[in-house]
Amino acid sequence: MKILVCIKQVPDMESKFKVDESGTWYAKTDLAWRMNEYDEYAVEQAVQLKEQCKEGDITVLCIGSDQVKETMKKSLAMGCDRGAHIKDDEASGKEPFEIAGVIAEFAKDKDFELIFTGMQSQDRGSGQVGILVGEMLGIPSVSTVVEFSYEGGTLDLKRELEGGIKACVKVSSPAVITCQLGLNTPRYPTLPNIMKAKKKELLSIDIGDLLRVEPRQETMKMYFPEKKGGGLVLEGEAADLADQLIKILKEKTGVLA
Amino acid sequence: MKLLLIAESREGKLLGGSYELMAFAQELGAETAMFLVGSEADLPKYDGTLYLADVADAGEYNPEAHRALILDVIDKEKPDSVVFCHSSYGWDLAPRLAYTLKAAQISEVVGVADGNMVVPVCNSKLRREVKAGTAQTVITLQNGAFGLAEDPAGTPTVEKISGGTGTVIEFSGFELAEAGGVDLAKAQVIVSAGRGIGKPENVALIEGLAKALGGEYGASRPVVDSDWVEHNRQVGTTGQTVTPKLYVACGISGAIQHLAGMKKSEFIVAVNTDKDAPIGEVADVLVVADLKQFVPVLTEKIQAL
């Protein structure tokens, strides 16, 4: 069984962000980078499926600059078999229709039985790429999956809805699955597997070879939201902060009365 | 400008997000028509044409069938934009429709500025203004970003529609969230643990503060997904919605899905090491501190009162 997993490298969301010179994206300097959280579940599900079927071949794909190879190596250490790095220094400016177009172009003749993506990326957060890939390839897609089971080409899935309700869904492969938080427990790569990953194949493909679609939207500017104000910010030493907070709670809430 | 608003229902019950679509249209001063797969027994309060497909025929989750029905309505109404809620229904269906229409899709819109759509970036730490390059667009609206100024009123002119089949995805029913356990909705004080607690042992710190304040403890999603706290204590869109007198968010960044479950609390305190964490947007008081040091000191001082 051939499986494709699409991952994105994103900054740690606790980073201090700055807007870059173009004024349309965040500056990429002084940031810590990691795998998009949703994509960790995608990688884990692919690896678990291979373990269950006792056969399989997992390609992990990532579009980005050379820097994303670090994150790709983590997924190889988690158990993916090979990497397809689509080299693009301008990836952050690509909108979801372009990203999906590139993934679909890569996947179109390769007979992947399953394609896993995250339900959304943490930085851009469009939640579109997985479903668009399914549309472009003409195969079904199911989004926001929190439970997954596979048996002989049939997928039993649960989609998560608001309020913790789930929708039970059945679909046949080939299909695209977009993974939601909590789908599984992503493994930590072990040291031997990190060593093994170093020897795994990491293909490099130029973005120009796969980009066949035109963008449909454009970012005009990026900025920090205006602070709505009102909120009080307290900084200092713990005991002092606690005294200040207790005083406020006594004045403003009936809780400590 | 004309908008086609895609309302939502579940098991025949209209969902509240449908009114946020109307609020968005009002803000743009746009003409509208509405589409709903739902039930005649629960119609939106809306003055306009409502294209209604019966959920018994069209299915609760059948994106293929729903897309086909919406495409028929688009043929009749020729809207400039089709507007969905950014919900499990909307984010699933919108890209499929955008693909067929060859339209740009702009996700999770929180506002409109100079005719461009404003969307959040990086857990709402930043904003982005987006301009579509296609004449027709598909838009999803962030939960809670638009609200009607007045209570909705009106009676729709219902046009029943049918057809639209889909066989690829088979929906077999809902699984309800497990019932029982704590009812956070009744608590006057809730202290919640976020990923910032670092390890499961630290849930005790949060529980301790909750006890000292005479309340319950809750949690954000990653803490629940890691099995550190049970699901019936999760606050947010896929957990419970709470409105206590006091909500204390410890080590919670303030993602929109968490805020949706607690931002209507009367008084909100956040404890976070990151001064720029988005939780600061809704907090009455943001204590910039390491919760592992601050929470035990605070608990002790409250106990001593």
Ligand SMILES: Cc1cc2nc3c(=O)[nH]c(=O)nc-3n(C[C@H](O)[C@H](O)[C@H](O)COP(=O)(O)OP(=O)(O)OC[C@H]3O[C@@H](n4cnc5c(N)ncnc54)[C@H](O)[C@@H]3O)c2cc1C
């Ligand atoms: C469809 C959907 C539904 C969702 N439903 C929910 C939901 O119902 N509820 C929910 O909560 N989430 C939900 N989420 C997930 C949500 O998007 C966020 O991922 C989640 O809320 C983040 O949880 P967090 O704030 O605890 O963790 P993080 O975002 O990782 O934040 C941790 C915070 O802790 C701070 N911190 C770190 N160390 C310390 C320390 N020592 N002391 C103090 N502060 C510290 C950091 O600065 C950071 O702000 C949903 C997501 C999706 C896509």
Ligand SMILES: Nc1ncnc2c1ncn2[C@@H]1O[C@H](COP(=O)(O)O)[C@@H](O)[C@H]1O
């Ligand atoms: N640059 C990228 N390279 C590979 N996959 C990506 C990239 N950007 C997005 N994806 C995939 O698409 C999913 C949804 O992203 P988005 O539509 O941007 O929210 C992510 O979780 C990834 O699986």
